Amino acid sequence: MSYLEVNDLKVHFPIKGGVFGRTVGHIKAVDGVSFSLEKGKTYGLVGESGSGKTTTGRAIIGLNNITSGKVMFDGKEITNMRRAKSDARKNIQMIFQDPYSSLNPKKRVVDIVSEPLRNFENLTRKEERKRVQELLELVGLSPESILKYPHEFSGGQRQRIGIARAIALKPKLIIADEPVSALDVSVQAQVLNFMKEIQKELDLTYLFISHDLGVIKHMCDEIGIMYKGRYVEEGTAEDIFNDPQHIYTKRLVAAIPDIDPNKREEKRKFREEVKVEYDQSYNDYFDEEGLAYKLQPVSDTHLVALPEKG
Amino acid sequence: MAEKLLDIKNLTTSFRIKDDYHAAVDNLSLTVNKNEVLAIVGESGCGKSALAFSIMGLHTRAKIEGDILYKGNNIAKMSPSELNKVRGNDLGMIFQDPLTSLNPLMEVGEQIGETLYLHNKNMSKNARREKVLDLLNKVGIPRAEHVINQFPHELSGGMRQRVMIAMAIANKPELLIADEPTTALDVTIQSQILDLINKLKDEMDSGIVLITHDLGVVAEMADRVAVMYAGQIVEVADVKTLFESPLHPYTRSLLNSVPNANTEQDELHVIQGIVPSLQNLPREGCRFGARIPWIDESAHEKHPELKEVAPGHQVRCTCYKHFSFPDESKEEQHVLS
Amino acid sequence: MWKFTLRRTLIMIPQLIVLSILIFVLAQLMPGDALSGQVGPDVDPKRLDEIREQMGWNDPWHEQYGRWVGGILQGDFGDSYRFKIPVSELIGQRIVNSFWLSVATLILSYLIAIPLGITSGRYNDSWRDQLITGYSYIGFATPLFIFALVMLWLFGFTLQWFPTSGSVTPGLEPGTFEYVMSKLYHLLLPALSTALITTYGTIQYLRNEIVDTKQKDFIITARAKGASESRVYNRHILRNSLLPIAAFFGFEITNLIGGSIFIENIFGYPGMGQLLVESITLRDYTVLTATTLLFGVASILGALLSDIILSIVDPRIRIK
Numbered sequence: 016m017s018y019l020e021v022n023d024l025k026v027h028f029p030i031k032g033g034v035f036g037r038t039v040g041h042i043k044a045v046d047g048v049s050f051s052l053e054k055g056k057t058y059g060l061v062g063e064s065g066s067g068k069t070t071t072g073r074a075i076i077g078l079n080n081i082t083s084g085k086v087m088f089d090g091k092e093i094t095n096m097r098r099a100k101s102d103a104r105k106n107i108q109m110i111f112q113d114p115y116s117s118l119n120p121k122k123r124v125v126d127i128v129s130e131p132l133r134n135f136e137n138l139t140r141k142e143e144r145k146r147v148q149e150l151l152e153l154v155g156l157s158p159e160s161i162l163k164y165p166h167e168f169s170g171g172q173r174q175r176i177g178i179a180r181a182i183a184l185k186p187k188l189i190i191a192d193e194p195v196s197a198l199d200v201s202v203q204a205q206v207l208n209f210m211k212e213i214q215k216e217l218d219l220t221y222l223f224i225s226h227d228l229g230v231i232k233h234m235c236d237e238i239g240i241m242y243k244g245r246y247v248e249e250g251t252a253e254d255i256f257n258d259p260q261h262i263y264t265k266r267l268v269a270a271i272p273d274i275d276p277n278k279r280e281e282k283r284k285f286r287e288e289v290k291v292e293y294d295q296s297y298n299d300y301f302d303e304e305g306l307a308y309k310l311q312p313v314s315d316t317h318l319v320a321l322p323e324k325g
Numbered sequence: 326m327a328e329k330l331l332d333i334k335n336l337t338t339s340f341r342i343k344d345d346y347h348a349a350v351d352n353l354s355l356t357v358n359k360n361e362v363l364a365i366v367g368e369s370g371c372g373k374s375a376l377a378f379s380i381m382g383l384h385t386r387a388k389i390e391g392d393i394l395y396k397g398n399n400i401a402k403m404s405p406s407e408l409n410k411v412r413g414n415d416l417g418m419i420f421q422d423p424l425t426s427l428n429p430l431m432e433v434g435e436q437i438g439e440t441l442y443l444h445n446k447n448m449s450k451n452a453r454r455e456k457v458l459d460l461l462n463k464v465g466i467p468r469a470e471h472v473i474n475q476f477p478h479e480l481s482g483g484m485r486q487r488v489m490i491a492m493a494i495a496n497k498p499e500l501l502i503a504d505e506p507t508t509a510l511d512v513t514i515q516s517q518i519l520d521l522i523n524k525l526k527d528e529m530d531s532g533i534v535l536i537t538h539d540l541g542v543v544a545e546m547a548d549r550v551a552v553m554y555a556g557q558i559v560e561v562a563d564v565k566t567l568f569e570s571p572l573h574p575y576t577r578s579l580l581n582s583v584p585n586a587n588t589e590q591d592e593l594h595v596i597q598g599i600v601p602s603l604q605n606l607p608r609e610g611c612r613f614g615a616r617i618p619w620i621d622e623s624a625h626e627k628h629p630e631l632k633e634v635a636p637g638h639q640v641r642c643t644c645y646k647h648f649s650f651p652d653e654s655k656e657e658q659h660v661l662s
Numbered sequence: 663m664w665k666f667t668l669r670r671t672l673i674m675i676p677q678l679i680v681l682s683i684l685i686f687v688l689a690q691l692m693p694g695d696a697l698s699g700q701v702g703p704d705v706d707p708k709r710l711d712e713i714r715e716q717m718g719w720n721d722p723w724h725e726q727y728g729r730w731v732g733g734i735l736q737g738d739f740g741d742s743y744r745f746k747i748p749v750s751e752l753i754g755q756r757i758v759n760s761f762w763l764s765v766a767t768l769i770l771s772y773l774i775a776i777p778l779g780i781t782s783g784r785y786n787d788s789w790r791d792q793l794i795t796g797y798s799y800i801g802f803a804t805p806l807f808i809f810a811l812v813m814l815w816l817f818g819f820t821l822q823w824f825p826t827s828g829s830v831t832p833g834l835e836p837g838t839f840e841y842v843m844s845k846l847y848h849l850l851l852p853a854l855s856t857a858l859i860t861t862y863g864t865i866q867y868l869r870n871e872i873v874d875t876k877q878k879d880f881i882i883t884a885r886a887k888g889a890s891e892s893r894v895y896n897r898h899i900l901r902n903s904l905l906p907i908a909a910f911f912g913f914e915i916t917n918l919i920g921g922s923i924f925i926e927n928i929f930g931y932p933g934m935g936q937l938l939v940e941s942i943t944l945r946d947y948t949v950l951t952a953t954t955l956l957f958g959v960a961s962i963l964g965a966l967l968s969d970i971i972l973s974i975v976d977p978r979i980r981i982k
Contacts, residue, residue: 272541413888
């Protein structure tokens with residue numbers, strides 16, 4: 016039994032047009048996405064801008080309206096998160112990309128971190144303050160900093176504040192939307208290590224959304240690759256990085272710069288080969304609209320979007 | 326001996342905060358040779374962008390000391406009109422965010438054409454249009470006749486950056502400065518843009534200063550690398566040496582903190598402390614010292630300078646000889662020193 | 663583009679309906695009617711009721727409203743109760759006067775605002791900027807009618823450089839050169855008075871646009887191309903900052919309407935603003951509702967104009 020199960024999720028945004036602003040079509044931001052996620056694991060959702068990965072994450076937590084499909088969490092349906100029971104809302108939290116804009120600059124740390132506590136738990140001022148101090152300690156910030164404002168912290172520290180807020184209610188699942196993309200590498204390392212640490216400590220499950228394959232590989236057990244609202248491939252980190260099957264995945268993997276300068280020429284040649292293959296076999300992998308086909312299993316763990324045989 | 330295109334000597338670029346000047350680039354010396362890609366790597370706040378802007382003379386409110394010699398002419402001492410003859414002509418620049426770096430109310434063709442017009446006022450309108458189309462083709466923009474009359478917001482991020490590049494190379498500059506040219510782009514677009522820059526470099530025979538925080542991009546592109554920390558260069562080496570046998574503790578820490586798709590590692594290295602802000606830069610002794618507190622103070626020099634440790638390989642401070650990661654074994658440390 | 667304009671125009675229809683209902687109901691709610699104060703106390707109240715009945719003033723409001731709107735749609739605003747002539751005739755000449763006064767005010771206001779805004783924005787935080795900003799603060803703080811009175815007293819009565827009332831010297835043949843010059847002469851002082859005070863908005867708007875644009879990344883790009891400072895200003899900063907000013911134009915019209923009510927009364931200028939105030943004091947409902955409606959329509963058209971101009975000058979909007 017999987018912990019989070021997303022079934023044929025669709026999120027369509029209406030396009031308004033014409034003289035009367037009627038709906039003339041839909042942007043299919045997420046168009047039939049299914050995946051499931053085991054407890055205590057990290058699932059990576061990868062894609063380029065416009066692939067629908069962020070919308071998927073936001074739809075699960077109820078920040079985007081779901082057009083159709085089903086989301087199950089811990090055996091209960093939470094498709095309409097906003098109407099779901101409050102314990103489901105408590106159990107799923109989100110970490111946002113930009114630690115500079117996702118924290119209200121006019122609020123003190125204590126107010127930011129205790130916001131979810133105030134919504135869900137009735138604590139006295141004193142208890143609340145104590146909880147916030149504990150949380151800050153847990154994310155490695157000094158408990159004295161509760162009265163400071165976000166601008167007094169560095170980017171990495173701010174992201175820790177964001178994490179403290181996310182784990183305040185002891186959630187079971189965290190949706191992390193590009194949590195380190197706005198950070199410098201050394202700070203990024205700090206946040207990633209820390210996320211791994213608290214995962215063990217609090218038995219957290221992560222849905223990790225990122226465009227950075229290096230980060231994804233470092234963090235994730237299972238990976239789904241999205242392109243234009245659909246899945247093109249899903250598998251273990253091993254499957255995706257060592258044995259990519261879909262031409263889009265191949266291209267994505269080939270595009271990652273290699274940290275070894277000796278492989279530069281080799282890599283460039285490989286990229287060119289993949290580019291040629293991409294152009295030649297484009298029609299084999301995408302339908303008339305340039306969208307991916309349905310996923311077909313190629314092994315127990317590995318699924319690839321291929322046209323149905325026959 | 327490679328031909329020196331750019332020779333920066335003792336450059337200090339300082340900004341005024343309240344009543345004091347603070348050096349974002351501090352007494353920095355560096356050369357760029359013809360037909361080489363020099364990467365300048367560092368994290369935000371290390372002064373790499375301030376350096377790029379200094380080379381282009383783009384700072385409006387900074388105090389610049391020292392010399393920036395471009396083929397013997399000192400950019401740092403040029404009058405505005407002299408500078409304008411060099412910029413866009415001998416020196417081209419590519420910026421990080423192509424959306425904000427293009428004028429939103431000007432057609433793409435007009436923006437590229439402006440670079441041509443500014444340095445060749447006699448060119449006829451038709452010739453200019455032809456040249457712009459030519460440039461658009463050169464940077465791989467399909468349907469150039471259509472794109473020439475489009476506005477930046479009508480193009481995708483990758484296409485916009487190609488337009489930026491077309492603008493920067495319009496007059497075949499001998500030195501191209503690329504300030505985080507792919508940071509705002511998706512990874513597949515990034516690799517296309519990097520390949521394009523590489524192709525153009527070979528065609529134009531020019532030198533490139535590549536400013537980036539991305540070590541993967543450095544490994545892909547650079548011939549030589551300068552690592553910057555807190556306004557100073559802490560290590561310079563050719564790209565292979567830098568990745569295979571980095572010496573300075575900062576370089577080594579940085580390399581260890583990158584999660585990489587092509588290697589296995591369980592835990593990433595974390596550099597202790599935080600990047601100091603401009604007002605709080607340590608000005609005395611080894612600037613990285615505070616980030617590696619487990620290394621004894623005696624390992625650092627009082628006044629660390631860049632010293633050549635092998636031909637073409639320079640390192641600042643003696644602390645590298647005594648450096649090891651906290652979790653590294655002692656033997657390893659001996660091997661390195 | 664056409665779709666946008668069409669849609670934007672269609673949105674105007676409900677706006678106009680709401681506006682007309684509002685005006686009509688408000689006019690009805692005003693105490694007294696056209697008969698009060700006009701008839702002697704010896705007139706039989708029954709006779710008054712008869713007149714009211716005859717005029718349809720005792721009908722339910724929506725019926726009266728229907729008659730009123732129906733008339734307007736045919737170009738008939740009714741007759742003025744006071745002057746016993748059709749309202750449209752009464753408005754005719756005045757609307758032309760007000761129109762020319764507005765045009766003159768707008769031209770003067772831009773003539774003042776653009777150079778000052780540019781100077782202020784280009785040399786922001788210099789003494790010039792502070793001087794200009796100081797001026798716009800004064801403009802912001804000074805009530806228009808007081809300023810207009812001072813202007814009238816100084817240039818009209820004391821120095822006698824300008825006429826103190828009317829829109830043209832009486833006795834001149836319409837269409838002659840003297841007539842046109844006299845018209846111009848009469849509207850100069852009221853236009854200048856309004857422009858000097860109301861232009862602060864445009865100055866500050868332009869200044870802020872320029873200061874904002876100066877800090878945009880593409881300005882650095884322009885410098886990196888080798889463009890001289892003056893070219894950077896003219897080609898990139900000014901051009902990009904003036905476009906929103908063009909869009910601001912429509913809203914200026916709304917501002918002017920408010921101003922014209924004071925100005926026309928103070929300068930004795932026979933325009934719509936004066937007519938409005940007169941009709942209020944005289945309880946001349948047909949005139950009052952007609953002038954208010956026209957002012958309202960002008961404001962709505964101004965907003966429409968702004969949106970259309972903006973959609974023409976800004977390619978990011980034009981696309982739709």
